[in-house]
Amino acid sequence: MNNLKRKVIFALCSIGMNLLIQPAVVAAYSEPVEQALIVATKTQALNQNIDALLNKYDLxxxxxxxxxxxxxxxxxxxxxxxxxxxxxxxxxxxxxxxxxxxxITAFALLQLVDSGKISLEDDIRTYLPKFQPFEVDGVKQVVTIHQLLSHTAGFGYGGGIKNWVDIRYLLANPLSRNNTLEDLVNDLSGIDLKFAPGEKFEYSIASDIQGAIIEKVAAMPLDTxxxxxxxxxxxxxxxxxxxxxxxxxxxxxxxxxxxxxxxxxxxxxxxxxxxxxxxxxxxxxxxxxxxxxxxxxxxxxxxxxxxxxxxxxxxxxxxxxxxxxxxxxxxxxxxxxxxxxxxxxxxxxxxxxxxxxxxxxxxxxxxxxxxxxxxxxxxxxxxxxxxxxxxxxxxxxxxxxxxxxxxxxxxxxxxxxxx
The missing domain is CATH 3.40.710.10 (DD-peptidase/beta-lactamase superfamily)
Incomplete structure (x- = not known):
């Protein structure tokens, strides 16, 4: 039984026993009891509000x-x-x-940093050498573990037709459920970065690349x-x-x-x-x-x-x-x-x-x-x-x-x- 339940039960018992308890004792317990009842009332209100939300919008x-x-x-x-x-x-x-x-994946990769197996400033191609050298407008770039973790590496998710890089992602389909993580890296290899690493943030496929690094460094499947x-x-x-x-x-x-x-x-x-x-x-x-x-x-x-x-x-x-x-x-x-x-x-x-x-x-x-x-x-x-x-x-x-x-x-x- 958690503390809240104990306090509420005590409060209810107190109501029934109030004639038998000395005033000084009641006063000593009144503040935590009152607080417990307030929390219980707010919890009930939250439950009612959630039910109302689901019903209102057919969720x-x-x-x-x-x-x-x-x-x-x-x-x-x-x-x-x-x-x-x-x-x-x-x-x-x-x-x-x-x-x-x-x-979760970022935490896992940081565990490998913690153990000294990789460094935040390492070039990711140290662990994934099948990646072709990264480029932006024909200029070679280095992507670090730090940039991969912070999604400032220059990768995207693709899928649109706004630019040639996004179209390349769409055609390569690196996130196919039939791919291994090695296949994912191969599919991405040769596609230009969307911007120079560290220049800005873009939510991206970087977390999946982190998974590929974990597999290589830990020498085991990501799920294991x-x-x-x-x-x-x-x-x-x-x-x-x-x-x-x-x-x-x-x-x-x-x-x-x-x-x-x-x-x-x-x-x-x-x-x-x-x-x-x-x-x-x-x-x-x-x-x-x-x-x-x-x-x-x-x-x-x-x-x-x-x-x-x-x-x-x-x-x-x-x-x-x-x-x-x-x-x-x-x-x-x-x-x-x-x-x-x-x-x-x-x-x-x-x-x-x-x-x-x-x-x-x-x-x-x-x-x-x-x-x-x-x-x-x-x-x-x-x-x-x-x-x-x-x-x-x-x-x-x-x-x-x-x-x-x-x-x-x-x-x-x-x-x-x-x-």
Whole structure:
């Protein structure tokens, strides 16, 4: 039984026993009891608000886990796996976390820096020599591990037709699920960088290249490395690149929010929430050849909360230091100050990018300076606010719904913890 439950039970018992308890004793306990009742009332209000949000916009289910000062203060599952049937979503539901894979991969690469196997200033071609020399406008460039981690290396995601580099990405299709990480490197080799390394930030395929380096340096598949060095130590037993056969029914259905722009995505629009895929039909039920460190993982709110807690605890978990405090500080510091930060100003105020993770450079949207955060395209979000001693993991499966979910949830959470 956690402290909150004990306090509430005590409060209820106090009401029934008040004639038998001396006034001085009642006074001694009245403040914590009152506080517990306030928290319980706020928690109930948050639950009601979440249910109202899901009902108003015909959204599928949400799992939310909040810790404050090291204790779980809210852990709930709301709504249904599919809005058109009665199967309730459960706390152990499995979600496609997409880009919430990136902080995990960055952390893994930093572990290799910590062990002295690589250096932040190393040329990435030291470990991936099959990459042809990088060029921008015919000028050769060097890409470092630091630039790869901070997404300032000059890579893109491609897929558009705005420029020749993006078209090259589209034609090469490096993120094919049938590729190995070595294939991914081969597909990218020879494509020009989009800009000179260090010149600006662009969200990119860099996290997948990090995975390729991890495989080379650690001499093992990426999934094996992550399992041994992150998932097992953190007891993240449900985080994988595919859903185990015996757990298939836990993978939720997928929806999408066809908002069009970031600005339109700030608030949900019921008419643009569209069903996409049943969990039972998902490609995530089969292990891919491509172990995508940029977007390939499935997980649960509980598992990911373990990872966030460890980051908030400066790399430490159960008396084990998974990453040095020095490198945790580097990971959770902005490396993009003064640079063009791609799409981020359209979504986040006063934000930069650390190593695989967003960083609040200034206090804003009620989150304090130093808050680290990110989201996944599939509708999952998290943040850790060291100044507020707060961590939040929210999982919903609505593609491109992460913007609306975050905008709605942030004030709700801070109302819960503020007096």
């Amino acid at each position: 599928p289910g949400l799992v939310l886990k909040i810790k404050h000062r090291g204790e779980i203060i809210h852990y709930s599952a709301h709504g249904k796996v599919n809005v058109d049937n009665d199967k309730p979503i459960t706390k152990d539901a499995l979600f496609r976390i997409y880009s919430m894979s990136k902080p 490395y992550l399992s041994r060095n992150i998932f097992t130590p953190l007891n993240m037993k449900d985080t994988h690149f595919s859903v185990p056969t015996e757990q298939a029914e836990r993978l939720v259905d997928m929806y999408e929010y066809d908002a069009g722009t970031f600005e339109q995505a700030y608030i949900f629009n019921k008419e643009k929430i569209l069903f996409v895929e049943k969990g039972s039909d998902s490609k995530f039920l089969e292990k891919p050849t491509l172990l995508s460190g940029g977007g390939g993982l499935i997980s649960t709110a509980t598992d990911y909360s373990q990872f966030v807690s460890m980051l908030l605890n400066r790399g430490k978990h159960n008396n084990a230091q998974l990453l040095s405090e020095e490198l945790i500080d580097k990971m959770l510091s902005s490396h993009t100050k003064g640079l063009d930060t791609h799409f981020m100003p359209r979504v986040y105020n006063g934000t930069g990018f650390g190593y695989g993770i967003g960083i609040k450079e200034v206090t804003g949207d009620t989150r304090k300076q130093g808050t680290f955060f990110w989201g996944g395209m599939g509708g999952t979000i998290f943040w850790g606010d060291p100044q507020s001693e707060l961590e939040v993991v929210a999982m919903m499966q609505v593609e491109d719904g992460w913007v609306g979910l975050e905008k709605w949830l942030i004030p709700q959470v801070y109302q819960l913890i503020n007096n």
